[in-house]
Amino acid sequence: MKVRTLKKDKVNIITLGCSKNMVDSEVLSGQLLANDIDVVHENKKRDHNIVVVNTCGFIDKAKEESINTILEQVELKKRGRLDKVYVTGCLSERYKNNLEEEIPEVDAFFGTMELPSILKQFEADYKTELVGERLLATPKHYAYLKISEGCNRTCTFCAIPLMRGKHISKPIDELVMEAEKLVRMGVKEVMLIAQELTYYGLDIYKKRMLSELLHRLADVKGLEWIRLHYAYPTKFPLEILDVMRERDNICKYLDIPLQHASDRMLDAMKRQIKQAEMDELIATIRERVPGICLRTTLIAGFPGETQDDINELKSFLDKHRFDRVGVFTYSHEENTGAYQLEDDVPQEEKERRAQEVMEHQQEISYKLNQEKIGKVFKTIIDKKEAGRYIGRTEFDSVEVDNEVIITSDQRLKIGAFYNVRIEKAYDYDLEGVVVP
Known part of the structure; x- marks a missing residue:
């Protein structure tokens, strides 16, 4: 008599969207592994039987990619290639009820903060002692370190607070412990990420504590590069510049999303800053950290934007010669502050403006790169x-x-x-x- 053997489950995690989502997937992987469940990221062998899709719901293109990915996995389930399909992340947080109705073949949908609930699907327990334990989806020599969750800002274009909630900082000791574990795994570079890096500490320490965190992380032996991403410009904590200048393993690199340069647009976006204040901040940063690389991101096609605003933005780029610039087209997101405004710039025009700004920056980037020859x-x-x-x-x-x-x-x-x-x-x- 033949005895049927049950094949052990193998979970494949597909991550869409930003690096913050990647960290969430890595933490989920670490928890599953600790519960003796086989797990991989973006499995090419296709020898898994369960899929978790970690979605992005930030802008239209990201939502479309997330939905297409879910449908692809559902189709594999229909063909008998998969036993289960689970969906988590920002899209699931924001549109859970709609998704359950429209894609009933998915076995369960989870929000951004429901890790214990996902684990229950695998009859696994959330292990609190595993703080900092992750199965890296990146090459082993670098990793993202998420220092906080959520955002308290009210930028009118942004749906992140709807999906990630209010700002919650991780304690410094916990982050240092996580960094030490990453170094033991072979990591040499960590990229600090958050929705809003400079707000760090206000909720749990009642004051901005990014500079203290940087000092503590810079003391971690074996950590050769620490890189800062997503620093909000308003009420920027200038003391972090002193730490960057003083500590050799903190990269002279700052990602500071400005979104626009026209005061009219900055007001409409509720960025709580004017162009003149940004001018002053950029000058201060460069004065206090000589040779620093500045990266920024910009939005083209926000409601009410005109060609004059784009021209002002290009002049701003000429003035400051940013080392790196990314440009996104505005996405009209329901329940955001800007949703009540008329989305009056056609998509084709948004893309044209974004291209115009990028081509302008391309010349700046070329000239800056030419200056590196021989160095x-x-x-x-x-x-x-x-x-x-x-x-x-x-x-x-x-x-x-x-x-x-x-x-x-x-x-x-x-x-x-x-x-x-x-x-x-x-x-x-x-x-x-x-x-x-």
């Missing part, structure tokens, strides 16, 4: 492709910034640092050789 930069090696090594300097973050393309006769170690002299420079990439 030597400490460079981390991220990967090897087509016989060439791909790395980054301290002035470049993962995926969004410049890459350094290195041709080398010697074998370079992935995740190791080398001194690289820049030989050629393009709009967004550099070429170089390793030097002693």
Whole structure:
């Protein structure tokens, strides 16, 4: 008599959207693994039987990608390739009732803060002692470190507070412990992320504590690069600039989303800052941290925006010569402050304006990169492709910034640092050789 053997479950996690979602997926993976459940990220082997789709619901394109991914997994379930499909993340948080009605084939939907509920589906327990334990979805030499959740800001274009709730800081000791665990796993670079980095600590310490956190993280042995992402410009805590200047392992790099430069647009977006104040802040940052790399993000096509606003934005870019710029088209999101405004810029015009701004910045980026030729930069090696090594300097973050393309006769170690002299420079990439 044959005895039927039950195949052990294997879970594949598909992550969409931002790096904050990636961290959530890594934490879920760590919890599943601790409960003796086999788990992988973005499984190429297709030998899994359960899928968790971690969705993004930030803007229209992201929502569309999330829904298409869910439908693809549901189709695999219908064909008998999957046993279960679960959905979590921002889209699920925001539209759970609608999704349950429209895609009933999904086994369960979960919000952004329902990790214990997801684990129950696997008859697994949330293990509080596993703070900082994660199964990294990134290469092992870098990781994202989420220092807080949610946001208290009221920017009229943004739906994040609807999906992530109010700002909640993680305690400093917990973050230091997490960083130490990451270093033991081989991580050499951490990127600090949050919806609003500079608000850190106000809720639990009753004052801004990002500078103290940076000092504590900079003391972690083996942590060679600490990088700051998403620093809100209003009431910017200037003391963090002193820490950046003083501590060698804090990258001279700051991602500070400004969104626009026209006062008219800044007011409509409720950014609580004027262009003149941004001018002053940028000058102060560059004065106190010489050589710092500044990255910003901008929105094109916000309700009421005109070509004059775009021209003002381009003049602002000329004035400040940002090292890195990303441009998004405005997405008209229900229940946000701007939703009551008429979405009066056609999508095609939004995209044209975004392209106009990016082409303007492209010239600035090219000139700034040309100035790097002949200079030597400490460079981390991220990967090897087509016989060439791909790395980054301290002035470049993962995926969004410049890459350094290195041709080398010697074998370079992935995740190791080398001194690289820049030989050629393009709009967004550099070429170089390793030097002693």
